Structures are given as structure tokens and as C-alpha cells.
Amino acid sequence: MDAIVLQILNGLDKGGAYALIALGLTLIFGTLGVVNFAHGALFMLGAFCSVALQKLLTLSMKVKDPSVTFFDAYKQIPYLEIWLGDTGKAIIDYAVPLSILVAIPVMLLIGLAMERGLIRHFYKRSHAEQILVTFGLAIVLQEIVKHFFGANPVPVPAPATVAGSADVGALLGLGSSVIYPWWRLIYLGFSLVVIAIVFAFLQFTTFGMVVRAGMADREAVGLLGINIQRRFTIVFGIAAIVAGLAGVMYTPILPPDYHIGMDFLVLSFVVVVVGGMGSLPGAVTAGFLLGILQSFASMTEVKSLLPGIDQIIIYLVAVVILLVRPRGLLGRKGVMEG
Amino acid sequence: MPIFDGKFTRRRVLQSGLVVGAGLAAPMVMRKRAWAETFRNDPGNNPNIVFGWNVPQTGPYADEGADELKAYQLAVKHLNGEGDGGLMNTMKPCSLKGNGVLGKKVTYVTGDTQTKSDAARASAKRMIEKDGVIMFSGGSSSGVAVAVQSLAQEMGVIFMCGLTHSNDTTGKDKKRYGFRHFFNAYMTGKALGPVLKEEMGTDRKAYHLTADYTWGWTQEESIKETTEAMGWKTVAAVRTPLGAGDFSQYITPVLNSGADVLILNHYGKDMVNSLTQAVQFGLKDKMVNGKKFEIIVPLFSRLMARGAGDAIKGILGTTNWNWSLQDEGSKAFVKSFGQEYGFPPSQAAQTCYVQALLYANACEMAGTFYPPEVIKALEDFQFDGMGNGPTLYRGADHQCFKQVLVVRGNENPSSQFDLLRVIKEVPASEVTYDPKIFGGELGPYKV
Numbered sequence: 001m002d003a004i005v006l007q008i009l010n011g012l013d014k015g016g017a018y019a020l021i022a023l024g025l026t027l028i029f030g031t032l033g034v035v036n037f038a039h040g041a042l043f044m045l046g047a048f049c050s051v052a053l054q055k056l057l058t059l060s061m062k063v064k065d066p067s068v069t070f071f072d073a074y075k076q077i078p079y080l081e082i083w084l085g086d087t088g089k090a091i092i093d094y095a096v097p098l099s100i101l102v103a104i105p106v107m108l109l110i111g112l113a114m115e116r117g118l119i120r121h122f123y124k125r126s127h128a129e130q131i132l133v134t135f136g137l138a139i140v141l142q143e144i145v146k147h148f149f150g151a152n153p154v155p156v157p158a159p160a161t162v163a164g165s166a167d168v169g170a171l172l173g174l175g176s177s178v179i180y181p182w183w184r185l186i187y188l189g190f191s192l193v194v195i196a197i198v199f200a201f202l203q204f205t206t207f208g209m210v211v212r213a214g215m216a217d218r219e220a221v222g223l224l225g226i227n228i229q230r231r232f233t234i235v236f237g238i239a240a241i242v243a244g245l246a247g248v249m250y251t252p253i254l255p256p257d258y259h260i261g262m263d264f265l266v267l268s269f270v271v272v273v274v275g276g277m278g279s280l281p282g283a284v285t286a287g288f289l290l291g292i293l294q295s296f297a298s299m300t301e302v303k304s305l306l307p308g309i310d311q312i313i314i315y316l317v318a319v320v321i322l323l324v325r326p327r328g329l330l331g332r333k334g335v336m337e338g
Numbered sequence: 339m340p341i342f343d344g345k346f347t348r349r350r351v352l353q354s355g356l357v358v359g360a361g362l363a364a365p366m367v368m369r370k371r372a373w374a375e376t377f378r379n380d381p382g383n384n385p386n387i388v389f390g391w392n393v394p395q396t397g398p399y400a401d402e403g404a405d406e407l408k409a410y411q412l413a414v415k416h417l418n419g420e421g422d423g424g425l426m427n428t429m430k431p432c433s434l435k436g437n438g439v440l441g442k443k444v445t446y447v448t449g450d451t452q453t454k455s456d457a458a459r460a461s462a463k464r465m466i467e468k469d470g471v472i473m474f475s476g477g478s479s480s481g482v483a484v485a486v487q488s489l490a491q492e493m494g495v496i497f498m499c500g501l502t503h504s505n506d507t508t509g510k511d512k513k514r515y516g517f518r519h520f521f522n523a524y525m526t527g528k529a530l531g532p533v534l535k536e537e538m539g540t541d542r543k544a545y546h547l548t549a550d551y552t553w554g555w556t557q558e559e560s561i562k563e564t565t566e567a568m569g570w571k572t573v574a575a576v577r578t579p580l581g582a583g584d585f586s587q588y589i590t591p592v593l594n595s596g597a598d599v600l601i602l603n604h605y606g607k608d609m610v611n612s613l614t615q616a617v618q619f620g621l622k623d624k625m626v627n628g629k630k631f632e633i634i635v636p637l638f639s640r641l642m643a644r645g646a647g648d649a650i651k652g653i654l655g656t657t658n659w660n661w662s663l664q665d666e667g668s669k670a671f672v673k674s675f676g677q678e679y680g681f682p683p684s685q686a687a688q689t690c691y692v693q694a695l696l697y698a699n700a701c702e703m704a705g706t707f708y709p710p711e712v713i714k715a716l717e718d719f720q721f722d723g724m725g726n727g728p729t730l731y732r733g734a735d736h737q738c739f740k741q742v743l744v745v746r747g748n749e750n751p752s753s754q755f756d757l758l759r760v761i762k763e764v765p766a767s768e769v770t771y772d773p774k775i776f777g778g779e780l781g782p783y784k785v
Contacts, residue, residue: 002593002594003590003591003593003594006590006591006593006594007587007590007591009590010586010587010590011587013586014584014586014587065753065754067752067753067754067756068676068753068754068755070669070672070673070676070682071672071673071676071677071680071682072676072677072680073676073680073681073753073754073755074680075754151395151396151397151400152400152401152404152607153607155610155645155647157647163618164618164620165618165619165620177593177594177624178593179593179619179620179624180619181615181618181619183618184586184618253584253586254583254584254611255607255610255611260583263583294587295587295590298587298588298591299591300574300576300591300595303576304574310587311579
């Protein structure tokens with residue numbers, strides 16, 4: 001039982017990342033009809049918002065290190081620590097949560113610039129061309145990040161207060177071996193909150209209602225005199241924010257490098273296909289489902305029966321779903337057909 | 339009588355041929371140990387020679403690669419007579435003069451292996467065919483080392499392995515044109531075993547997480563062999579993809595497996611990630627089977643310790659070399675490297691620097707760049723003063739035999755670099771083995 005709970009938790013936090021990226025991907029596809037292969041790069045840019053803020057907060061003064069006698073060595077002492085003492089240390093410690101505040105406007109601007117500057121020119125082009133141009137854009141963004149931050153992963157730790165583990169077993173009345181890192185639990189909660197906000201925004205606001213109407217029948221909404229294009233551009237910005245926030249919060253789990261977005265993109269695209277192209281609940285459901293399946297496939301008992309299954313389970317499920325239900329789990333009729 | 343009267347006769351053609359032939363041969367027989375054979379990338383009269391540094395500049399071993407490149411650059415500087423000379427001052431015997439190699443100035447080209455065998459081979463091929471390298475070197479993946487070593491044999495250009503720890507590199511995949519200074523997984527097992535027995539006893543249950551490629555497999559095999567001989571049981575050995583990043587899905591099953599020891603056969607960023615995540619999951623503070631849960635990282639370095647931060651404290655492992663050693667060679671190298679870059683060298687940097695010097699020294703000893711003669715000079719070469727005590731470059735498998743260090747993540751570091759504490763210096767005699775146990779064939783000298 002303990003092992004099952006752990007694998008479910010593990011799948012849920014991984015699934016949270018898949019769901020957030022897939023949500024943005026499918027939102028863009030559902031509104032603008034664009035298959036955005038640069039969406040993984042938005043996740044990566046979000047993660048690097050966190051890296052950039054951490055670097056900014058830890059701008060340091062070089063001080064000679066007297067403990068090294070073999071050669072002249074220097075220690076880096078952050079200016080914030082020098083100026084503000086313990087308050088400065090605390091600000092640096094909370095670099096990741098603070099990055100959320102930075103990432104929202106930055107990702108919105110990046111999203112709007114991306115849509116206005118490049119993607120809108122490809123609305124009426126084939127999906128193959130859209131994939132090629134957005135994939136090219138992703139590579140350009142990766143190389144820019146590599147130029148400024150290098151090729152190595154950059155560690156960005158979680159705040160010290162939540163760096164340890166939670167005794168989930170005691171909370172749920174299970175065994176003592178159900179221990180789970182606090183930050184991963186926070187990530188799971190954070191992804192659920194973001195998903196809820198996006199759904200509430202689309203469900204309960206006039207803006208969301210227009211967007212949903214536009215997704216259902218773009219022409220009819222246009223005939224009512226509503227500038228649906230402008231709203232869809234904002235939707236692109238919102239999708240960029242969601243992907244960016246997923247990236248920001250993921251940095252303490254996995255130190256980001258310039259390639260991190262590409263690793264997630266392929267999986268998230270599979271999530272969208274499994275969930276049903278253009279279906280928001282489908283993307284979220286499939287994200288968590290595939291995260292959990294991947295986690296269970298990594299169990300020793302499963303791997304001893306089917307070696308290597310952890311590496312292919314997601315693709316295997318995608319093949320089965322596409323064979324049995326070509327529109328995906330919650331896909332609508334007519335999307336990407338004909 | 340005129341030398342040539344404009345008429346060709348049979349006698350005159352033969353006479354002229356003999357004179358010309360003798361003239362051409364004269365410089366060769368007069369020069370010490372001159373070789374008539376032509377070979378790939380023979381520098382001839384070129385005043386420069388080119389070395390190739392093929393290191394991982396991206397991928398999970400990029401940290402090691404960056405340090406290796408720095409070490410190679412320092413070696414070139416010292417070979418060309420610049421800087422303080424580094425280990426050229428302590429190496430014994432040493433034929434290097436600080437005027438390049440055989441009087442030719444050393445230049446270099448670099449490549450990125452991306453920690454991938456195919457990319458590494460393509461990069462090495464470009465170095466050999468386009469840049470004309472006379473020797474190439476680099477690490478840090480054994481998969482890469484095995485792949486480029488076989489290319490070295492095919493193309494007749496010597497490859498001085500950087501950091502590679504798989505038994506296969508100088509075992510079943512050994513090559514005449516490949517040489518390894520770094521120790522291997524078998525030696526890790528031999529060195530670490532007695533310390534594990536002393537500290538953790540003989541009744542333990544081990545769970546292995548293993549990088550799924552040649553190095554991981556051989557390390558897992560060597561450690562299992564050692565620990566099972568001590569009485570430990572292996573609960574499971576799970577393979578993980580190289581560069582997996584998030585290891586949580588592999589760590590959670592450990593919590594309920596009944597194992598009381600986790601052995602991480604990971605290196606570089608993979609090890610940093612898996613160890614950090616294992617600690618986040620509370621494994622370091624756990625009690626299982628009435629014993630304190632232990633994590634072992636059989637191969638680790640200061641660079642990895644820096645990446646892992648507090649998680650490495652108290653963790654046992656082995657290393658090829660550490661900057662805190664107090665022999666003359668180590669002190670000279672740390673001083674030289676530290677003055678140049680502002681931090682001490684890693685084990686990857688040390689092995690690469692030493693390999694560059696050993697190749698250059700072998701050329702000087704052979705009096706030529708002709709690879710078969712350089713290979714013969716390296717084979718069974720015994721040296722000292724390079725930081726690892728008396729060392730033998732065994733001719734039978736091109737593996738160096740020297741002391742191995744058992745280390746522990748330092749709980750009370752005295753400086754920002756003091757991350758590993760050497761707890762045992764295991765002499766070469768205790769880690770030496772019969773080359774036949776791993777099989778393999780070196781292949782011919784002439785290709």
C-alpha cells in the first residue's frame with residue numbers, strides 16, 4: 001500500500017508538469033489552430049526566469065579566501081547579504097517563489113511578442129509548416145539561453161523551510177515509509193491551483209466565454225462584431241504564462257538547462273494527443289494519468305516483468321489510444337480531421 | 339669529363355639512381371632512430387603539431403568536460419615552456435624539455451562529445467581528418483571512450499583516454515591505440531570493499547540504481563561482486579537512462595524494498611540529481627532492518643560533491659585523485675592549476691593533464707611521432723611524481739596501476755574546496771589484477 005501511495009504521489013507531481021504544459025499547448029491549438037512546438041521552450045524560459053532572478057539576487061563581491069593557501073582563491077559574498085544581512089539571505093532563499101512575480105509579466109510579453117511577431121503569419125498555413133517554424137523558433141530560443149547561461153544545468157534550490165520531506169504516511173495513517181519531499185507536494189498543489197484558475201477564467205468571465213465561443217465557432221463570433229483575434233492573442237499570452245510558471249516551480253525539482261523544454265515538449269505533445277487535441281479537460285486528465293502510469297512502470301516489480309517499460313509506456317499508451325479512440329480521451333469531433 | 343653530357347645510357351641511369359637514393363636515405367640513417375614509415379598526420383617539417391581535446395562540453399558530464407579542457411590547455415602551456423612547468427618539474431623519469439614535443443610547438447583543437455558516442459566519434463573523425471591531430475584525448479563517458487578508442491585503432495591515431503571508469507575500456511574493448519591513466523570499476527570494488535565491511539558490517543541489503551551503459555554495468559557488476567562476497571544481499575539492480583534528470587520514480591520503490599543500502603552507480607549530473615533526490619526522499623535519515631540507511635556513491639569527484647552540496651556529507655566512495663594530497667606532484671599541480679584558474683583541479687582534470695604529458699614524454703623517449711614506437715614507449719612505462727605515487731602503464735592492457743583513494747563527503751570542510759576527505763590510500767598492489775579476467779585483444783601496432 002505504501003509503495004502504491006508513493007508511486008501515485010510521484011506520478012501526480014510529474015503529471016502536474018505535463019498537465020500544465022499540455023494545457024497551454026491545447027489552449028493554443030483550440031483557439032488559434034496552431035501546433036506550437038515552441039511551447040516546451042516557453043517552459044524552459046520560465047525556468048530561466050528563476051535562474052536569472054537567482055543570479056541577480058546573488059550578484060556578489062569577490063573576497064579573498066584565507067582558508068586556501070596553495071593559490072589565490074576568492075569567495076563570492078552576495079551584495080544583498082552584505083547590505084541587508086539576514087533579510088538579504090532570506091530574499092535569496094526565496095528566489096523561486098519570488099520568480100513567479102517576475103515570470104508572469106515576462107512570459108506574457110514573450111508570448112505576445114511570439115504570437116504577433118511570428119506565429120500569426122502562419123495561421124493559414126498547413127500544420128506541417130507550423131510545426132517546422134515553431135520547432136525552429138524553439139531551437140533559436142534554446143541557443144539564446146545557452147549563450148547566456150551555458151550548457152550546464154543550473155541548480156536553483158527551494159527555500160530552506162520546504163527543502164526537507166513530509167511524513168505523508170503519518171498524515172494519511174499509513175506506514176512510516178511514505179515520505180515525500182515538501183517541494184514536490186507544493187508543486188502538485190501549485191499545478192492544481194493554476195489549472196483551476198485557468199478553467200475558472202475561461203468558465204466564469206466574459207472574456208473566457210467569448211474565447212470558448214470562438215473555439216466553438218470562430219466565424220459566428222466574428223460576425224457578432226467581436227474582435228476574436230485580439231482575444232486569441234491574449235490567450236496565447238496566458239498559455240505562455242502557464243508554461244512559464246510550470247517551469248519556474250520545477251527548477252528545485254530538476255536543475256534546468258537549455259534543453260529542458262524539449263524533453264518535456266515531446267511528452268506533453270503525447271499528452272495532448274492522448275487527451276484529445278483542443279480539449280482542455282482532456283489535457284489535464286491525460287497529463288496526470290500518464291504521469292502516474294510512467295511512475296508505476298518504473299517500479300522494480302513491473303520492470304522485472306517488462307524490462308524498459310518505463311521508457312516506452314507513454315508512447316505505448318498513445319498508440320493504443322489512437323488505435324482505439326483516434327480523437328483521444330476527451331477529443332471533439334472534427335478537430336484535425338479532414 | 340662533364341657530369342651529364344645529355345645522353346641517357348643504362349649505366350648512367352643506374353649510377354644516378356644510386357646517388358639520388360643514397361642522398362635521400364642519408365638524413366634518415368644519420369638521424370637517431372629515424373623511421374621511414376609514413377603515418378597518418380605525420381607533422382613532417384611542420385614546426386607545429388596538433389592535439390585534439392574531445393571533451394563533453396554539453397550533456398550530463400559537462401562539468402567534468404569543462405575542467406578537462408582547462409587541464410589540457412594548461413598541459414599545452416607547460417609543454418611549450420610557458421608557465422611554471424607544473425608536473426614536468428616532478429615527473430620521474432621525464433624526457434620533456436619545455437620546448438614543445440620533439441622541438442615542435444604544440445597547438446590544439448577542441449570538440450564537444452555531447453556525452454554521446456556518435457557525436458564523439460564524429461568530432462574525433464573531424465579532428466583526425468580535417469585538423470590533422472597527431473593524438474587526441476578526452477572523457478568523461480566510458481561509452482564515448484570505447485567508441486572513439488575503436489576509431490583511434492581504425493585510423494592509426496593514438497587516443498589517450500580522459501576520465502573513463504568502465505572495466506571494458508581496458509578490458510574486453512581495449513585497443514592498441516588507446517591508453518587509460520584513470521582507475522576502473524574493478525579497482526573501485528577492491529578498494530571500497532574492506533571499508534564498507536568495516537563501517538557497515540556483513541549483513542546488509544543493497545539496492546543498485548545504475549546508469550544504463552557500459553560504465554554503469556561494469557561498476558554494478560564489480561560492486562556486487564565485492565559486496566556479495568562480503569555477505570551482502572542484492573535486493574534489486576535497476577537500470578536508469580543516462581541523463582534521466584528526475585530520478586524520483588526510481589527512488590520511491592527503494593523506500594519499501596527492504597534494502598538498507600542504496601548504491602548509486604551514477605556519475606556527473608546524474609549522480610548530483612539522484613543523490614540530491616534520494617536525500618530529499620529522506621533516505622539518509624531512515625532506519626531499516628534496525629540499521630541506519632546508507633547511501634554509497636562508488637565513484638565521485640569534488641565537482642560532483644560541489645553540485646550535491648550538503649547531500650554528499652558522510653557519503654563513501656572512491657576517487658582517482660584529490661587535490662588535498664600532500665605529495666610533491668599533487669602540490670605542484672594544484673598550485674599551477676589554482677594560480678591559472680582560481681580553484682583546484684578535479685580528478686578529471688588531473689588524469690587529462692597527466693595523459694597529455696605522458697604522451698608527449700613517450701614521443702620524446704621514442705624520438706619520433708610514429709605511433710607504433712610511441713605506443714611501445716608507453717607500454718610498461720613506470721613513472722612517479724604525477725600525484726598518484728609509483729605508477730605502471732601496463733603493456734598487456736594499457737591500464738595504469740597506482741593507488742586508489744577511498745573518500746568520504748567532508749562533514750566539516752575547512753574551505754570552500756575541502757569537500758572530500760581521503761580516508762584510505764589503497765596501494766596499487768591491492769587493486770592489481772590479471773589482465774586475462776576481462777578478455778579482449780589489443781590489436782596490431784601497425785594499422
